[in-house]
Amino acid sequence: xxxxxxxxxxxxxxxxxxxxxxxxxxxxxxxxxxxxxxxxxxxxxxxxxxxxxxxxxxxxxxxxxxxxxxxxxxxxxxxxxxxxxxxxxxxxxxxxxxxxxxxxxxxxxxxxxxxxxxxxxxxxxxxxxxxxxxxxxxxxxxxxxxxxxxxxxxxxxxxxxxxxxxxxxxxxxxxxxxxxxxxxxxxxxxxxxxxxxxxxxxxxxxxxxxxxxxxxxxxxxxxxxxxxxxxxxxxxxxxxxxxxxxxxxxxxxxxxxxxxxxxxxxxxxxxxxxx
Amino acid sequence: xxxxxxxxxxxxxxxxxxxxxxxxxxxxxxxxxxxxxxxxxxxxxxxxxxxxxxxxxxxxxxxxxxxxxxxxxxxxxxxxxxxxxxxxxxxxxx
Numbered sequence: 001x002x003x004x005x006x007x008x009x010x011x012x013x014x015x016x017x018x019x020x021x022x023x024x025x026x027x028x029x030x031x032x033x034x035x036x037x038x039x040x041x042x043x044x045x046x047x048x049x050x051x052x053x054x055x056x057x058x059x060x061x062x063x064x065x066x067x068x069x070x071x072x073x074x075x076x077x078x079x080x081x082x083x084x085x086x087x088x089x090x091x092x093x094x095x096x097x098x099x100x101x102x103x104x105x106x107x108x109x110x111x112x113x114x115x116x117x118x119x120x121x122x123x124x125x126x127x128x129x130x131x132x133x134x135x136x137x138x139x140x141x142x143x144x145x146x147x148x149x150x151x152x153x154x155x156x157x158x159x160x161x162x163x164x165x166x167x168x169x170x171x172x173x174x175x176x177x178x179x180x181x182x183x184x185x186x187x188x189x190x191x192x193x194x195x196x197x198x199x200x201x202x203x204x205x206x207x208x209x210x211x212x213x214x215x216x217x218x219x220x221x222x223x224x225x226x227x228x229x230x231x232x233x234x235x236x237x238x239x240x241x242x243x244x245x246x247x248x249x250x251x252x253x254x255x256x257x258x259x260x261x262x263x264x265x266x267x268x269x270x271x272x273x274x275x
Numbered sequence: 276x277x278x279x280x281x282x283x284x285x286x287x288x289x290x291x292x293x294x295x296x297x298x299x300x301x302x303x304x305x306x307x308x309x310x311x312x313x314x315x316x317x318x319x320x321x322x323x324x325x326x327x328x329x330x331x332x333x334x335x336x337x338x339x340x341x342x343x344x345x346x347x348x349x350x351x352x353x354x355x356x357x358x359x360x361x362x363x364x365x366x367x368x369x
Binding site: 052053054055056058059061062063065066069134135136138 | 298300302306310
């Protein structure tokens with residue numbers, strides 16, 4: 001009798017176990033089918049049961065990918081422009097320093113006109129090498145921002161040169177100094193604005209910050225002649241001597257060099273390295 | 276009552292292609308393939324479907340000696356995409 005009851009208990013236990021097994025197996029099957037569904041939804045296959053959320057996700061993802069591709073190209077352009085500008089600043093500074101002894105210290109600044117050509121040549125070489133990135137709305141907005149900047153800067157530079165040439169011959173030295181068009185502060189300000197706008201288009205907050213800091217910082221530094229004042233304070237001379245004039249003629253190059261590093265090369269490198 | 280979503284656009288790959296082309300003036304086949312992660316065969320089929328519907332135009336040309344397929348969205352495609360977004364908004368209560 002006792003044996004029979006034990007056997008019955010065993011049988012009922014095994015029935016319970018069977019039910020539990022069944023429950024577990026159905027749960028496993030359910031989770032498996034869920035996982036398969038999830039995998040299917042993540043692959044680019046034709047699905048009729050695609051949810052509205054997934055549709056939105058795909059659209060956002062593709063637009064973001066396009067933005068990233070443009071960011072990388074823009075990064076390369078900024079990097080190359082920064083390097084070329086820094087190199088040119090050094091060359092012009094040396095040229096001015098040498099030419100100051102021949103009483104034509106500012107003549108080296110004419111070399112700035114060659115800079116857009118050099119940048120264009122480098123970018124042309126790079127564009128030939130890299131794979132074709134389509135012209136997107138974001139890309140064309142960035143390109144238009146920089147082409148606007150280039151037209152304004154080249155125009156402003158030429159106007160300043162012509163006015164400087166005319167005013168030097170027509171006006172008294174005091175009048176000339178008072179009416180002289182300052183080039184460097186305005187150019188760094190415009191460049192800072194172009195970098196900030198690019199940052200807004202590409203949604204890169206640090207690019208916006210770099211543009212504002214570099215543009216305004218270098219504008220203040222250059223407009224208030226802080227470089228010249230520093231040199232004057234360090235040399236201890238109330239009036240500029242020849243050596244001071246030589247240093248002063250190279251100071252805008254130093255400003256441009258710092259700006260090109262902070263506002264162009266560094267953000268360009270960061271954009272390039274972005275995953 | 277929800278409006279039905281355009282069945283031609285309501286496919287992952289076709290929607291991805293349209294989303295890519297909507298923000299680009301034109302795009303080459305390898306670029307679309309890379310961005311969508313699709314196979315060349317599957318992508319060709321889907322591009323054909325979009326092209327037949329008049330949503331995109333496919334130009335087969337040469338880049339040097341290599342064949343090059345360029346895709347661009349048509350005004351009809353832009354309209355269809357805009358309508359799709361409008362309907363999608365109603366689904367998402369945006």
